[in-house]
Amino acid sequence: MAYPSELKYTEEHEWVKVDGDTAAIGITSYAAEELGDIVFVDLPDTGTEVSKGDTFGTIESVKTVADLYAPVSGEITEINETLEDTPETVNESPYEKGWIVKIKMSDKSETDGMLSAEDYEKKL
Amino acid sequence: MADQRTPLYDVHVEEGAKLVDFAGWDMPVQYESIIAEHEAVRRRAGVFDVSHMGRFRITGPGALKSIQHALSNDAESLGAGECHYSLLLTDDAGIADDLFVYSPRGTEDELLVVVNAANASKDLALLKARSIDAEWDDETPRTAMLALQGPEAETMLQPLTELDLPAIRLHRFAVGPLAGVEAMVSRTGYTGEDGFEIITAADDAVTLWKALREAGVAPCGLGARDVLRLEAAYPLWGHEIDENTRPADAGLSFACRKDGDSYVGGRAHREYLAAGPTKAVVGLVMNSRRMARQGAEVRISGKGMGKVTSGTFSPIRGAGIAMAHVDNPERKKLRERRAELVDTDCVCVQGKTEVPATFVPLPFYKRS
Numbered sequence: 063m064a065y066p067s068e069l070k071y072t073e074e075h076e077w078v079k080v081d082g083d084t085a086a087i088g089i090t091s092y093a094a095e096e097l098g099d100i101v102f103v104d105l106p107d108t109g110t111e112v113s114k115g116d117t118f119g120t121i122e123s124v125k126t127v128a129d130l131y132a133p134v135s136g137e138i139t140e141i142n143e144t145l146e147d148t149p150e151t152v153n154e155s156p157y158e159k160g161w162i163v164k165i166k167m168s169d170k171s172e173t174d175g176m177l178s179a180e181d182y183e184k185k186l
Numbered sequence: 187m188a189d190q191r192t193p194l195y196d197v198h199v200e201e202g203a204k205l206v207d208f209a210g211w212d213m214p215v216q217y218e219s220i221i222a223e224h225e226a227v228r229r230r231a232g233v234f235d236v237s238h239m240g241r242f243r244i245t246g247p248g249a250l251k252s253i254q255h256a257l258s259n260d261a262e263s264l265g266a267g268e269c270h271y272s273l274l275l276t277d278d279a280g281i282a283d284d285l286f287v288y289s290p291r292g293t294e295d296e297l298l299v300v301v302n303a304a305n306a307s308k309d310l311a312l313l314k315a316r317s318i319d320a321e322w323d324d325e326t327p328r329t330a331m332l333a334l335q336g337p338e339a340e341t342m343l344q345p346l347t348e349l350d351l352p353a354i355r356l357h358r359f360a361v362g363p364l365a366g367v368e369a370m371v372s373r374t375g376y377t378g379e380d381g382f383e384i385i386t387a388a389d390d391a392v393t394l395w396k397a398l399r400e401a402g403v404a405p406c407g408l409g410a411r412d413v414l415r416l417e418a419a420y421p422l423w424g425h426e427i428d429e430n431t432r433p434a435d436a437g438l439s440f441a442c443r444k445d446g447d448s449y450v451g452g453r454a455h456r457e458y459l460a461a462g463p464t465k466a467v468v469g470l471v472m473n474s475r476r477m478a479r480q481g482a483e484v485r486i487s488g489k490g491m492g493k494v495t496s497g498t499f500s501p502i503r504g505a506g507i508a509m510a511h512v513d514n515p516e517r518k519k520l521r522e523r524r525a526e527l528v529d530t531d532c533v534c535v536q537g538k539t540e541v542p543a544t545f546v547p548l549p550f551y552k553r554s
Binding site: 101124125150 | 216221412498539
């Protein structure tokens with residue numbers, strides 16, 4: 063399984079793509095594979111404030127349900143609305159079309175302690 | 187890892203299956219995707235390893251009498267090569283297990299039962315305790331069992347055997363060579379599709395699996411099996427049925443004969459059926475793609491009325507589906523209780539998640 067090197071990773075099997083002060087968030091291919099067929103992604107409204115570690119949504123597969131954790135603090139500025147009708151996009155394209163939310167970070171230093179692709183893969 | 191493996195374990199690993207512990211067995215939950223495997227079975231054909239299920243043979247002059255005493259359905263009605271669904275009840279008519287009974291020759295001295303893996307050792311102990319003049323033999327370790335399910339099951343299987351498959355009608359079986367190995371082939375299943383279940387020697391399981399795969403049958407895991415059985419509204423022990431649920435609660439009185447004094451739990455079943463069941467197994471469709479899972483509370487107009495027993499996403503309905511136990515305070519007949527609830531809205535509550543749903547008639551899927 064490939065883990066794009068330009069992304070940062072969390073122990074909760076999420077990835078973060080930093081672009082200025084915005085972080086795009088998704089789940090890793092490992093997490094998508096473990097969940098199996100994803101059939102529902104429950105997302106907050108844009109404008110919601112989250113703190114690092116908060117549960118901001120849930121992701122349901124045929125087999126199980128998992129919480130989504132905010133890897134950084136800030137305001138949710140965008141949600142991936144295509145997941146409402148085609149949640150399987152997360153399985154098909156976890157790092158590109160299957161992104162989940164974008165957060166405008168209130169403290170960019172929160173990404174400092176995150177895992178590199180190499181370190182994340184080692185932890186699996 | 188679990189401590190028991192079926193004769194097909196190495197094949198599952200080769201096929202890239204994701205394995206999980208199921209009732210102490212390492213079983214494939216999925217190969218590629220639960221949804222793809224579900225579709226294979228609904229549209230073409232899929233094969234499941236169900237070797238973890240318990241296979242027990244009873245032989246001896248008292249075999250049929252013992253089965254009649256131990257189980258709810260009328261095994262005396264089984265001719266040679268016929269099988270049926272039956273229940274192992276507790277003294278007060280709780281469902282200790284549900285199972286299939288096979289009569290190889292229509293004689294009184296030999297029958298085979300196939301039971302749920304999770305209950306196998308409990309069942310064997312109960313069956314032994316309820317037997318006279320007969321011996322039980324646990325054939326599970328030296329046999330394997332495959333389920334070939336789907337609308338194309340018969341056309342894909344026929345080239346592999348000289349058995350006349352169309353002649354094996356529903357709940358019938360035959361023994362003969364299949365892909366060069368000896369097999370018992372029954373027209374039975376747990377998916378809501380046409381298909382067969384095949385029992386063969388443990389050593390022949392890989393040959394049979396590979397022959398079916400070469401014929402174009404898709405490998406399918408327990409994940410897809412659960413979605414398929416739930417769409418067809420087949421109960422699963424430990425979910426819809428258990429020792430605190432009686433046949434009349436779950437629509438299984440059809441498998442209980444009317445002479446209640448002749449089998450364990452029969453009298454309690456008849457009395458309970460006459461008084462009316464206090465709960466009902468019902469169907470729910472979620473108003474979204476969300477799912478209610480086992481244990482979620484079912485609330486009607488804010489009032490807790492029962493619990494979800496199984497829930498999944500149904501590809502056929504494009505929505506979450508569930509079966510649930512709901513109260514039946516007026517002890518109406520199950521059919522009436524189900525009918526009065528149809529189209530009623532409810533909410534399935536699990537933790538802080540609330541999933542709106544509507545009661546619907548069962549099953550969720552019926553093949554055309």
